[in-house]
Amino acid sequence: MTAPARGPVAVRLVQVSDAVQLVDALTASRDHLADAFPGGWSERLDIEVQRSRIARALERTVEGTSWPGVITSASGELLGRIALDGIVRDNRLSCFLSYWLREDACGYGYATTAVQFVLDVAFDQLGLHRVEAFVRPANAASLAALSRAAFERVGVARRHTFVGSDWQDEILLQRLAPWDAPGRLLRPR
Numbered sequence: 001m002t003a004p005a006r007g008p009v010a011v012r013l014v015q016v017s018d019a020v021q022l023v024d025a026l027t028a029s030r031d032h033l034a035d036a037f038p039g040g041w042s043e044r045l046d047i048e049v050q051r052s053r054i055a056r057a058l059e060r061t062v063e064g065t066s067w068p069g070v071i072t073s074a075s076g077e078l079l080g081r082i083a084l085d086g087i088v089r090d091n092r093l094s095c096f097l098s099y100w101l102r103e104d105a106c107g108y109g110y111a112t113t114a115v116q117f118v119l120d121v122a123f124d125q126l127g128l129h130r131v132e133a134f135v136r137p138a139n140a141a142s143l144a145a146l147s148r149a150a151f152e153r154v155g156v157a158r159r160h161t162f163v164g165s166d167w168q169d170e171i172l173l174q175r176l177a178p179w180d181a182p183g184r185l186l187r188p189r
C-alpha cells in the first residue's frame with residue numbers, strides 16, 4: 001500500500017466491492033486504530049465478514065437508519081471510513097457520527113473535509129437536525145476535527161464504552177443543523 005498523494009478527497013456510500021481495500025487499509029493501520037477498535041480484529045480483517053457487514057449497512061441505508069461512507073482519494077483509493085448511524089426521526093431527527101483514516105492519510109485535513117461532507121448529507125440530504133459524536137478525552141486529533149466542524153461539547157458520558165478491562169468515559173459532542181430555529185421541526189424546503 002503506497003502513501004496517498006496529498007490532494008482532494010471524496011466521500012461516497014460504501015460498496016460491497018470495497019471490502020478488499022477496506023481490509024487492506026485496516027491491516028496497514030491496525031496499531032493506529034487499536035484504541036478506536038479495541039477488539040474483534042479477526043472478524044474485522046475477514047473479507048467475507050466485511051462483505052456481509054457492508055451489505056447489512058446498505059440495507060440499513062435503505063431502511064433509513066444509516067449512511068455508511070468511505071473516504072477516498074481523488075483516484076478512488078480507500079483512505080478511511082465515515083458513517084452516520086442510529087438515525088432516528090420522529091421528534092429527534094438525530095444520528096451518531098463515526099470515522100477513521102488510514103494512518104498514512106492522517107495530518108492532511110481529510111477527516112475535516114469528510115466530516116463536513118457528511119454533515120451536509122445529514123442536514124441537507126437526510127433532513128436531520130442533530131449529529132452526535134462520542135470521543136475519548138485523550139483523542140485530541142478527533143476532538144480537533146470535530147471542533148473545526150463547529151461541534152459543541154455537551155458533556156462527559158461517564159463509563160460509556162468498555163475498553164480493555166473497564167468502562168471508560170467519553171465526551172459527547174453535537175452539531176445542530178444550520179437551519180435550526182425556535183419552533184422549527186423540519187428543514188425548510
Ligand SMILES: CC(C)(COP(=O)(O)OP(=O)(O)OC[C@H]1O[C@@H](n2cnc3c(N)ncnc32)[C@H](O)[C@@H]1OP(=O)(O)O)[C@@H](O)C(=O)NCCC(=O)NCCS
Pocket residue numbers: 032033036098099100101102105106107108109110111112113134135136139141142145148
Ligand atoms: C480521528 C482521525 C480521523 C483524525 O485524523 P487527522 O488527520 O488528524 O484529522 P484531519 O484529517 O482533520 O487533519 C488534521 C490535520 O491535518 C492538518 N491539515 C492540513 N491541511 C488541513 C486542512 N485543509 N484542514 C484541516 N486540517 C488540515 C492539520 O493541521 C492537522 O494536523 P496536526 O494534527 O498536525 O495538527 C485520525 O486520527 C484517526 O483515524 N484516528 C483513529 C480513529 C479514531 O480515533 N476515530 C475517531 C473516533 S471518535
